Amino acid sequence: MQARRLAKRSSLGSRRGSAALQPPGPAPAPAREGALPGLPPPAPGPGPGPAPESWRPPLPPPRSAGTGPPRAAGAAAAASSPVLLLLGEEDEEEEGGSRRRRGLGRVQAKPRGGAEEEDDDEEDEDEEVVVEVVDGDDDDEDGEERFVALGPGRALPKGPARGALKVGSVKREMTFTFQPEDLKRDSSKKMSHQHLFPLAMEEDVKTADTKKANRVLDHEKENTRSICLLEQKRKVVSSNIDVPPARKSSEELDMDKVTAAMVLTSLSTSPLVRSPPVRQNEGLSGSWKEAGGVPSSSSSSGYWSWSAPSDQSNPSTPSPPLSADSFKPFRSPAPPDDGIDEAEASNLLFDEPIPRKRKNSMKVMFKCLWKNCGKVLSTAAGIQKHIRTIHLGRVGDSDYSDGEEDFYYTEIKLNTDSVADGLSSLAPVSPSQSLASPPTFPTPDSSRTEAPCAKTETKLMTPLSRSAPTTLYLVHTDHAYQATPPVTIPGSAKFTPNSNSFSISWQSPPVTFTGIPVSPTHSHPVGTGEQRQHTHTVLSSPPRGTVSLRKPRGEGKKCRKVYGMENRDMWCTACRWKKACQRFTD
């Protein structure tokens, strides 16, 4: 084919000048290289290493692409919850991740074969990674330090605090610094509540909601404060591997494993990989803030504090009064259990980039609000499962969920600057990055009730999810016009003002005719705004004549410019075909 084209072209010699000299024979490739002494060799073929390597380590952008919230309360969790456990390695992140994800679908399925990975073993021991969050102000330092100490070697290189959650399998009591008085206080508080709940329940189902609301309000301040403290001081006072075997159904076990796996996956995958999508998120960071506040909603009552494990397993405790009906409206968008799982799964599958949100240094955890149960899990699914099985006593039909669980847990955000900081030092910060960072402390409005929160999120979600980078890289590679190997663009770096865009720069824009608001990313300062607006338009009114929406001619260099007519061979296919350039998109 090459030959053919060449031949053809050579026949046009007059027009193309030198080309005519090329014998229509084979081996155009070598010839082409020779032709471009000045230009960087367009690494032919799907380049050996470069592809994977180039985009991976490059930008562990610290920044926060706060996509987090975008995902509904539930799903966001999985993706964002950075948290715990870290895998020793990231190698198989891709594969392992997908595997696990798949696993998610069939939670019931038997836990994977014995020696799959290292973390399996660990999970066996600490199936449930629990973090007890205590509302203590003064002890943070101490607590934190210990915390770190816990995760021997396995702790995240940076972000010791949060990362270290992976604490060994050891079961830990809250040996932290907080004073005994605190404990007493807490426990007494708890006791009172304990009595309070049943009573309330008996009172009247109808007033139940109101009651709950009130309670929520009552503790909101307190809770908010706590959260703030948590965020600002990064206070995870203690971690606790809580493994009361008795109360664990095998299902739950599996679930937790899966959950953990998911978290791990997202954790290990997120930071390094594919920066392009991240940036996209950043572009949306504006909305992030809004959404960001959401998850930390704290309808919780201040039942932080540790709890006697034995308590948790007591299904007999009446659930806080709430008729399923009352809140169903809120969660309309998501079908109960499966829905959430799906969401999570899809989140991982398609919104891969999102996990990177954690870079914004906020970690989302899910805290069980059940009285006396301060359980904190890293994923919504996990917490739901927990609530469902432990508190709602729905062991048998664990798959079924009327969404009630949603009301019994809340999201809390933990600040993970430490991680971010570490990362930030690694990569130069671009303006867009800095933009993303502010949302980091949306503290003030961080307290909301779940319901509104859910609504908000759905609203936000839709557009976001639509614009989600989802298929980005896929598109990139799949695109019909994109014939040239990714590597080609060493040149692109040359063209980008910002050195930190590396070869990636051209990659992200896969831009996609789909009308995705891509690439604030690029360093190509030009045109981006323009383009984005354009795309937005598309979003707002997808069904359109399409005619007038001609792509606003890219500003960047195109193959033609870069390589010149003489080297048309080096053009991207699209360019050759007079289509929108796929290589130097802007």
Add this chain to the structure above:
DNA sequence: AATGCCGGGGT
């Protein structure tokens, strides 16, 4: 005029 790209046509 040069470019970038869409729409459409040929194979």
Add this chain to the structure above:
DNA sequence: ACCCCGGCATT
């Protein structure tokens, strides 16, 4: 699906 090109819009 791949390839090419007329022709329009933009620079």
